[in-house]
Amino acid sequence: MSTLIGLKEFGELFKTFEHSAWRLETRRGYASDRERETYREFVETGTVTWDLDNDWCRNMRAQTTAGKRVGRVRIVDNPPTTGQLYLLDNAKRNSATGEDMRNLWRADAERLQLPAEDFWIFDSRFIALLHFDEADTLLHVELIREPAKVMRYAQARDAALHHSSPFETFAALVAATQG
Template identity: 85%
Template sequence: MTTLINLDEFGELFTTFEHSAWRLETRRGYASDRKDETYREFIETGTVAWDPEDEWCRNMRAQTSAGKRVGRVRIVDDPPTTGQLYLLDNAKRNAATGEDMRNLWRADAERLQLPREDFWIFDSRFIALLHFDEADTLLNVELITDPAAVMRYAQVRDAALHHSVPYKEFAALAAAKEE
């Protein structure tokens, strides 16, 4: 079964999940990032002074401090896009909250036949499939609760985690490729 939810309902999932939240990020960039002041800061300086006390960070610290697992794998092009480099810099902020931040080269994701869609899997019970337009704007979120579909996404999660690299190690690999 699938249901569309609005973005406020989607946001609530990050406070109500019971034990785990995990995301696959596949896009080359996100409109929401490009609208943020931190994106302009990154373009100008190559790094960002992230706010560790913003709403996302406070909530993620609370969730991970309660023993819940949060993580994601970001698919990255070779060479990385500006949006992907921005997110690689952002990974240090996410990791500081207790998130397990990992990356995977796009060529490896394609070899593994990972989907090209972004999704969150919550508590291994339901999927929040993110729908974007061509300008990378998040339009809506589709909740998927069918057990067989959830299992397929869980298999994607397992493959992505197995083949991905922790963000610090990945950042070093990406920097070495640029030299």
């Protein structure tokens, strides 16, 4: 059984989770990123001065300071897309708030048969499956609570974490291959 929720309700999940929130990011880019001033700054300069005092950062610091775990594995093409390079730079901001930021090459994700869709898993109890259109715009979120499906995504999380690299290590590897 699944339920569609709006983006506002989805945002509330990041304030109400009890012990863990983890995401697999699989897309080559996101429309929401391309709309940001920081994306333009990144395209022009190759780096961004990140705001560590916005709503997201304040909430993530509060959650991780309270002992909750937040993390992500971002799937990256070889060579990385501009959107993926932007997110690799953005990992500095996420990490500064206490998030565990990691990366995995797409070829490895495919070998591991990880899901092709983006999702968050909250408290190992339910999945927030993110639905995008062809232009990479988030349309809605599907909450999945069926234990067998949650377990499938939890197994994907465990495999992604095991085979991924911390973003700093991954960023150094990407920089070395691009230079």
